[in-house]
Amino acid sequence: MKRRDFLKGCLISGAAASLGAASKSWAVGSFEGYPDAMGVLVDTTRCIGCRSCEAACNKEQKLPEPDVPFDDQSVFEHKRRPSEMAYTVVNRYEEADSKNPPFRKMQCNHCNEPACLTSCFVNAYTKTKEGAVIYNGKVCVGCRTCMVACPFNMPGYSYSSAFNPLIKKCILCYDTRLKFGKPPACVEICPQEALTFGLRTDLIKLANERIRETPDRYVDHIYGEKEVGGTSWLYLSKSSFEQIGFDTTLGNEPIISNVKEFLGMVPMVLTIWPALFSGIHLLATRNKDHGDDHHNHSEQEDGKK
Amino acid sequence: MHTKRFWLAGIMVVLLLAAVPGMSLGISVPDNVTLNSQSKIYEPFQFNHAKHIQLTKECSDCHHHTTGTLVQDPNCIRCHRNSGETKEVSCKGCHVADPFSAVALKGKDPKTYHLDKPGIKAAMHITCIGCHKKTSGPTGCLDCHGRTKEGDALYNSGAYTPKHKPAKSGHGGH
Numbered sequence: 001m002k003r004r005d006f007l008k009g010c011l012i013s014g015a016a017a018s019l020g021a022a023s024k025s026w027a028v029g030s031f032e033g034y035p036d037a038m039g040v041l042v043d044t045t046r047c048i049g050c051r052s053c054e055a056a057c058n059k060e061q062k063l064p065e066p067d068v069p070f071d072d073q074s075v076f077e078h079k080r081r082p083s084e085m086a087y088t089v090v091n092r093y094e095e096a097d098s099k100n101p102p103f104r105k106m107q108c109n110h111c112n113e114p115a116c117l118t119s120c121f122v123n124a125y126t127k128t129k130e131g132a133v134i135y136n137g138k139v140c141v142g143c144r145t146c147m148v149a150c151p152f153n154m155p156g157y158s159y160s161s162a163f164n165p166l167i168k169k170c171i172l173c174y175d176t177r178l179k180f181g182k183p184p185a186c187v188e189i190c191p192q193e194a195l196t197f198g199l200r201t202d203l204i205k206l207a208n209e210r211i212r213e214t215p216d217r218y219v220d221h222i223y224g225e226k227e228v229g230g231t232s233w234l235y236l237s238k239s240s241f242e243q244i245g246f247d248t249t250l251g252n253e254p255i256i257s258n259v260k261e262f263l264g265m266v267p268m269v270l271t272i273w274p275a276l277f278s279g280i281h282l283l284a285t286r287n288k289d290h291g292d293d294h295h296n297h298s299e300q301e302d303g304k305k
Numbered sequence: 306m307h308t309k310r311f312w313l314a315g316i317m318v319v320l321l322l323a324a325v326p327g328m329s330l331g332i333s334v335p336d337n338v339t340l341n342s343q344s345k346i347y348e349p350f351q352f353n354h355a356k357h358i359q360l361t362k363e364c365s366d367c368h369h370h371t372t373g374t375l376v377q378d379p380n381c382i383r384c385h386r387n388s389g390e391t392k393e394v395s396c397k398g399c400h401v402a403d404p405f406s407a408v409a410l411k412g413k414d415p416k417t418y419h420l421d422k423p424g425i426k427a428a429m430h431i432t433c434i435g436c437h438k439k440t441s442g443p444t445g446c447l448d449c450h451g452r453t454k455e456g457d458a459l460y461n462s463g464a465y466t467p468k469h470k471p472a473k474s475g476h477g478g479h
Contacts (some may be wrong), residue, residue, distance in 0.1 A: 023442075046431065048434060048444070050446055052446075055459050055460045058461075059459055065469060066461055066467060068467065069461045069462035069465075069466050069467070070459075070461055070462065071460045071462050072462075124383075165353070176417050178435045180407075181407030182405075182406070182407070183405035183406075187405060188405065190427075191429055191430040191446075192430050192434070193404070193430075194428055194429030196405075197405040197410075198405070198410055199410070202420075206420065206421050209420075210421065213380055214380075251412065
């Protein structure tokens with residue numbers, strides 16, 4: 001093959017590859033979740049702060065023994081967040097009417113377009129068709145980029161393990177329950193049905209119906225329906241969502257939207273630019289190169305000319 | 306064989322006689338109801354029905370539209386203004402034990418209006434705790450039901466209380 005033909009081929013195939021890759025990555029941002037994805041609707045107005053969900057999670061996921069019993073209410077004096085010790089925690093939020101303070105359970109929200117998954121360069125994360133965001137510890141290199149990427153600050157890390165530290169977070173009981181069609185352990189134990197399990201699409205309808213039927217009980221918003229592209233866990237609240245510790249500044253764009261345009265350019269830069277600039281260089285030095293093909297000179301001699 | 310069958314039939318008849326007329330005539334109002342008989346983590350306990358009848362004015366405070374003064378909730382009146390008492394009065398007659406099993410979720414008819422019906426456990430807790438909060442009744446878990454050994458293990462409580470840990474090891478938030 002002549003060198004000119006090879007370069008031409010490079011140009012054409014590089015352009016095709018970059019266009020293909022770019023259009024694919026632009027489509028990612030409009031993903032609205034798998035049709036059969038399950039979810040959990042958290043009605044914070046029903047939660048009584050019994051911490052049964054924490055206990056059930058601890059046993060189901062075989063987590064370490066807690067520092068204090070799960071029926072100890074003193075933990076509510078401080079705000080906690082999920083860690084390697086607990087994939088879910090319940091926090092209490094004070095209100096003017098402190099007789100019935102609102103409680104809120106927190107755990108991984110299982111985003112439709114998880115930022116952890118996007119940020120992971122070894123593909124340790126998977127969003128399953130059932131809606132769970134699961135994690136493969138075998139390929140994880142422990143870089144913790146996902147912890148930075150998560151807009152909800154949910155992934156924990158087993159800092160206590162010196163040789164095989166892993167990301168620790170709620171997996172929606174995928175291995176033991178979800179994939180067999182069973183609800184997560186926290187949902188099953190909740191005495192108040194503050195946690196409702198079902199198809200995510202059904203839960204949104206159900207939540208809207210609760211708001212419509214009892215408008216005095218809820219603010220007119222389902223947290224997680226649209227936030228960062230939608231999450232499998234959805235929330236209803238009586239007081240504003242900021243008051244019970246939700247970040248309401250996240251917007252509705254999935255985190256991947258912040259990087260997809262840049263990442264779409266990478267193939268172009270890596271494939272087109274070398275070919276393009278080589279081509280320009282060749283064109284610019286065409287006169288000098290002219291006649292190369294007719295003689296059997298080596299590259300080095302060409303350079304010397 | 307014959308005698309066995311005869312005995313079985315006999316027992317069935319006695320059971321039916323005992324259960325059916327009482328229900329349909331509305332005369333069997335139990336003084337005590339055993340609750341939690343299926344639970345592994347809590348002991349069964351006696352719910353003092355008679356005492357609660359005295360404490361509440363209306364049967365419908367708990368049994369909503371099924372007995373006593375019927376529908377009062379404006380949301381329900383829209384359809385149930387003329388609905389009579391129902392045959393089934395007990396909670397478990399309508400509220401299922403496992404509302405989130407795959408079978409239960411699949412069996413839901415999307416055309417049903419009352420899709421958002423809590424399971425038996427939630428129906429009871431929401432009703433009991435809801436009222437107890439308003440009337441300053443007991444609201445703690447152990448105020449109503451005692452925990453089994455298995456329950457103590459689950460909650461890391463009682464005999465399973467964690468030994469005091471000097472340092473909060475491994476509690477690394479990042």
